[in-house]
Amino acid sequence: MTVYILLPCYNEESNLRQLVDEISQACHNLDYKIVAVDDGSRDGTYQLLLALSRTYPLIVLRHEDNKGLHEALRTLLLWTYENAGESDYIIMMDSDLTHDPRYIPQLISACEEKEADVAIASRFAEGGKQVGVPLHRVLLSKGLRILVKITLGISVRDISSGYRCIRSANIKKIIKVYGCMRFIEAKGFDVQLDLLFKLVSHGARVVEIPFTLDYSKKGGRSKLKIFRTVLGYLQTILRLKRFPTGVREAS
Ligand SMILES: Nc1nc2c(ncn2[C@@H]2O[C@H](COP(=O)(O)OP(=O)(O)O)[C@@H](O)[C@H]2O)c(=O)[nH]1
Ligand SMILES: [Mg+2]
Numbered sequence: 006m007t008v009y010i011l012l013p014c015y016n017e018e019s020n021l022r023q024l025v026d027e028i029s030q031a032c033h034n035l036d037y038k039i040v041a042v043d044d045g046s047r048d049g050t051y052q053l054l055l056a057l058s059r060t061y062p063l064i065v066l067r068h069e070d071n072k073g074l075h076e077a078l079r080t081l082l083l084w085t086y087e088n089a090g091e092s093d094y095i096i097m098m099d100s101d102l103t104h105d106p107r108y109i110p111q112l113i114s115a116c117e118e119k120e121a122d123v124a125i126a127s128r129f130a131e132g133g134k135q136v137g138v139p140l141h142r143v144l145l146s147k148g149l150r151i152l153v154k155i156t157l158g159i160s161v162r163d164i165s166s167g168y169r170c171i172r173s174a175n176i177k178k179i180i181k182v183y184g185c186m187r188f189i190e191a192k193g194f195d196v197q198l199d200l201l202f203k204l205v206s207h208g209a210r211v212v213e214i215p216f217t218l219d220y221s222k223k224g225g226r227s228k229l230k231i232f233r234t235v236l237g238y239l240q241t242i243l244r245l246k247r248f249p250t251g252v253r254e255a256s
Pocket of ligand 1: 012013014015016017042043044071072073074077098099100101103226227228229
């Protein structure tokens, strides 16, 4: 079993050396590969990734132009569709140092021990928390939980967490069902809900593990635009609500 750690990178030059080093420490007992996509960064992200790939098990992909988080994740997940095995695991995380790699083994154990297909590092699981996150961001993530429960019937607590472990087989399944262009239809950070809904609709069991999101560790500014993100989530909820597939959810 190999663990593929996917890193979408947009102007993350100041964070990547530390992040890749911390991943290698956290994963020293695992067979792992890091796959990073530089999404048309304007800083030295791409050159740094190439340099790091000489020392670490790191595969570097590149978009010439900035296409956004949703396209970066499409590129990364399609890469795993081609290259990962059914029994492998995929870790999705931010590259800005707010997602501590020490949770990676815990996320994988949660999938294994609880026979889950998706494990989410969750601020809202018992024992989880967020530190230094601006109030409007806290309200967004809390409001989303309620709205998604009411409208889509998904009772996952941390819908917008981008720190997740997913079985490769489940990713392959939704790519087969929806195709390369439609397994992700969101056009921004709402990609997290888009993917979660499709996974759950096709039988994925979800668990959440307590996670501390420490925003004070964030290097650089957030790339999330709050109004665009709220609008994107609302559009995605309306679109998903019209989906023919019902949600079959486990705890
Ligand atoms: N590829 C790509 N990644 C992006 C873009 N915007 C953000 N990201 C990445 O998506 C992740 C989340 O962005 P981040 O700024 O950390 O958002 P926040 O944690 O919600 O404030 C980080 O790994 C970013 O490098 C983008 O336009 N393109
Ligand atoms: Mg982040």
